[in-house]
Every structure is written in C-alpha cells, then in structure tokens.
Amino acid sequence: MLQAPRNSHVQPLHVWEHVQKLTLCRQLLQQCCDEYGARHGIRIEIDSRHFTRAFFVWLDAISHNDDYRRRNPRDFYQFACGALLRELLHEKAVHSATHAPLQAQTPVDVASWWPAGYMLTYFCIGLLKRTLREECGLDVEPADALSQPEVWQSFRENLVEEPSLAIAYFDKFMGLEPNWREPGFVANRPACARVTRIMRPV
Amino acid sequence: METKSLLPQQLSRDISQLGIALKDCARQLRYAARNVPGPMREGPGLAHAPSHIAPARLVPPLFASPLSLESVAHLADDLLESAESFAGHAVPPLQDHWKSPVPLATLSSYLRTPRDDTKAQRKFSMSYYAAAKRMIMQCGATDVLIFEHRVSSALDDARTALAVAGEAALPPFAGSADALTALCRPCAQLALSLLDQQPIRSTRFDTLPDVSAPWWLVTEPNAYMFVLLPLASLCKEACTNAIVTEPDAALRFCADVIGAREVALRAALKERDRIGALAREIEHIVSHLC
Numbered sequence: 001m002l003q004a005p006r007n008s009h010v011q012p013l014h015v016w017e018h019v020q021k022l023t024l025c026r027q028l029l030q031q032c033c034d035e036y037g038a039r040h041g042i043r044i045e046i047d048s049r050h051f052t053r054a055f056f057v058w059l060d061a062i063s064h065n066d067d068y069r070r071r072n073p074r075d076f077y078q079f080a081c082g083a084l085l086r087e088l089l090h091e092k093a094v095h096s097a098t099h100a101p102l103q104a105q106t107p108v109d110v111a112s113w114w115p116a117g118y119m120l121t122y123f124c125i126g127l128l129k130r131t132l133r134e135e136c137g138l139d140v141e142p143a144d145a146l147s148q149p150e151v152w153q154s155f156r157e158n159l160v161e162e163p164s165l166a167i168a169y170f171d172k173f174m175g176l177e178p179n180w181r182e183p184g185f186v187a188n189r190p191a192c193a194r195v196t197r198i199m200r201p202v
Numbered sequence: 203m204e205t206k207s208l209l210p211q212q213l214s215r216d217i218s219q220l221g222i223a224l225k226d227c228a229r230q231l232r233y234a235a236r237n238v239p240g241p242m243r244e245g246p247g248l249a250h251a252p253s254h255i256a257p258a259r260l261v262p263p264l265f266a267s268p269l270s271l272e273s274v275a276h277l278a279d280d281l282l283e284s285a286e287s288f289a290g291h292a293v294p295p296l297q298d299h300w301k302s303p304v305p306l307a308t309l310s311s312y313l314r315t316p317r318d319d320t321k322a323q324r325k326f327s328m329s330y331y332a333a334a335k336r337m338i339m340q341c342g343a344t345d346v347l348i349f350e351h352r353v354s355s356a357l358d359d360a361r362t363a364l365a366v367a368g369e370a371a372l373p374p375f376a377g378s379a380d381a382l383t384a385l386c387r388p389c390a391q392l393a394l395s396l397l398d399q400q401p402i403r404s405t406r407f408d409t410l411p412d413v414s415a416p417w418w419l420v421t422e423p424n425a426y427m428f429v430l431l432p433l434a435s436l437c438k439e440a441c442t443n444a445i446v447t448e449p450d451a452a453l454r455f456c457a458d459v460i461g462a463r464e465v466a467l468r469a470a471l472k473e474r475d476r477i478g479a480l481a482r483e484i485e486h487i488v489s490h491l492c
Contacts, residue, residue: 020490021444021490021491022459022492023444023445023491024492048454048455049458049461052458052461052462053458053461055490056459056462056463
C-alpha cells in the first residue's frame, strides 16, 4: 500500500519561502529521507553537489515563470513542485544507500522498486499540499493514479527519455490534466490556457 | 622570476646577516673574557667569596666577583643563544599551514582591516593562500604555486576600489536583506581584485582529476577559487547558523554552490560591468542560501 511519508513535524510557517532557501529545502528533504528510511527500511542519502545543482536550476525555472504565479497561483505551485521533482530526479539528488536486490521488472512494491523516485514524489506532494494550504487556502489530495503500479512503471521508463515528463506525471498523480507534449512549458499547461482564455478580452 | 612570497626571502637574508653579526660579537666577547686579563672586580663583601665554589651558572655574576671574566663569557653564551633563538623565530616558517583546515573570517572583518594593520593583512593573505592551496590539493593536484603577496595586494586593491566608489564604509551586518545586499558589491570587488592579481601561478594534476575536482577549478583556478573564497567569507557572515562550521565542510558547501551557478558566474565575469554583474549574482546566491 502506498502511503505518504509523514513529515508533519516539519512545520515551517511558510513552506514556500523556506523551500526557496537551499539549506532549509535540504533540511526538509533530509527529514523526508529519514522518515522514508524509518518506514520502509531503505536508507536514502542526499548527494550535496547534485542536490545543490538541482535546487538552483529549479530556482531559475520558477523565477522565469513568476508572472504565472500572479495569474494562477494554484497551478503555478503545482507546476513548481512538478519542476522540483523533475530537477531532483534529473540531477540524481538522492540515491539509495542500501544495496538494492536484483530489480524486478514490474513494481510490486514501488517503495522498494524505485526508492528515489517514490520518495521524491512524496516529498513534492507533501510540499505542494502544504504550500497550497498556506498560500491559497486549498486542501488537495492525490489521485488514484498514485496507487497504480503501472503508472509508476510508465513514469520511470519515460523519464529516461524526457526528464520534463516528471511534471506531467506529477500532474497526473494530483488528478490534473497533464500536458504530455511540452510539460516543461507553463504556457502550454491546460490550466494556463484556460486562464488566458478567461483573461482575453472578447 | 617573481618570488613566491616577498616576506621569507628578503627577511631571512637580513635576519641571517643580523645573526652572523651577533654571533661574531658574542664570540669576540667570549674570547676577550677568557683570554684577555683584566682587573678583578673589587668591592665590600665580595672579597670574601670563596673562589672554589664559583660556577658562574649557579652563582649570579655580581656575587662571583673573582670569576667576573668567566661570567662575562657566560653572558656571551647567553647572548649567543638568544641571538640564535631570535633569528630562528624571526625566519618565517614553511608555508604548510594549508595542511590543517583553514577557518575563514567574515568578509567585513577582512575589508574593515586598517591598511596599517599588517598583522590582520597577513592573516587575510595567509588564510586565503592556505584555503586555496588546501582545496586545490584536496581536489587531486600534486602541486600548487600561489603568490601570497599577491593575495595581500588584492585586499589593498579592493579597499582602494571601494573607497574610490564611495563604498569604503561597510554597513554592520544585522541579518537584514538590505545589509546583505550592501555586502554583495564589496564581496564582488574583493573577488575581482583577487582575480586581477592572478595569485595562483600554477596547478599540476598528474592524473586527470575525477569528479571531486570541478573542471572550472582545473581550467581557471584563479576564477574558481577567488570567487569561492569571498563568497565563503560572506556566507560566514550571512548564514551564521545555517552552514556547517567545520572549515572544510563549509568550503565544500560553497564549492557545490559555485558549481551549481558556474554558468551564471562565468557569464558575470565576462560582462562589461563585471562588478555589478558579479554582485547581482552573489546576491542571488546568498539570498537563497538560508
């Protein structure tokens, strides 16, 4: 059964501000790693150099799209957390320190089958939930796709070819309509297109 | 050929001349005391001193009047020892302080150093020299040549440039964003002054460095190290509690940050307004650290 790692004791006042600070973001991720290890018995370590690179690339991505935050904050935070997942996975910011057994072809237990992807996805989901609660007053829950092993398998396979698909899969996990073609472009997000149509004068 | 450091060679030459002169003087004194007959000291109470118990090292000279000449010889011996000792201490030690972790001070403390405070100036150049050498050696270099006096000159240059720009008075850092912003330009200025001096003359990697040595460090050691070190000094000021205190770990942390921002930093160094561009990049970095 898929369960999100509990990181309820990590309660900075404004998680969105905190996550934009390198050391604080790392602390949040470290706590998630610790909780994951306690829950699943798999030790995950952060690679400082790769994490730092992922963090700053992500900062560039969100600052580049900061105007979208004013137009559609709900979808901006969704995109931002998906982009964080993309960078953390792409840069291999974490790795499993436990020697993994011969990997199965299909994910019976996702947590063991793909520890890094599983843990980082839950980290970003936790981050999104708290950000939306604090910044937008919204409570969101993941969709059923999160508990479907075939989606995880597809996620892991496709990620090898196109890292930005992490954003699309993250949308799918949160029950949003993904933009499969160009997931890294905010302007092509379905929610962005709707906002643009609404704002366009008739 | 430029010397590695002005201090050791010039000073050691003078000091060894001084040592030779002092030794010569002391030898002559000793020779005179032992071989040249002279009048015995006369005085009340001293004439009764028994001559057979007069080892001058045990009895103070004034109370060993019959052996006054011998005591002069001992005095000369002491002088000789002192001269050698002083000379030995005055010669700068081998510059191997990079072999231990090098703690950096805050940026403000370096830039606020008065020009006539040679001790503080030396502390700056020694720290940056040692930190740079240590980091490069730890990245796999087999030899590094750094001119410490150029590091020292860079601090002067930076202070002069800041004074000319009217930014000599550094704000007290109180943790505010404004104070941090005000420190970014001096930080950039110090980095650029160091870069202009090119203190790292050569680095030698016998084998191709692995991932522990960033390629930027290998190809442009001055740019890499002297953007890194002022940034580390600024971080020590701006992120007092958030960054590890162990010197090597703190530098590794900053090296990771420099690596992550390498493209932007290199672009800033090529801008027409280098200092402005570098200051903006440093501000961007530091504002997202803690």
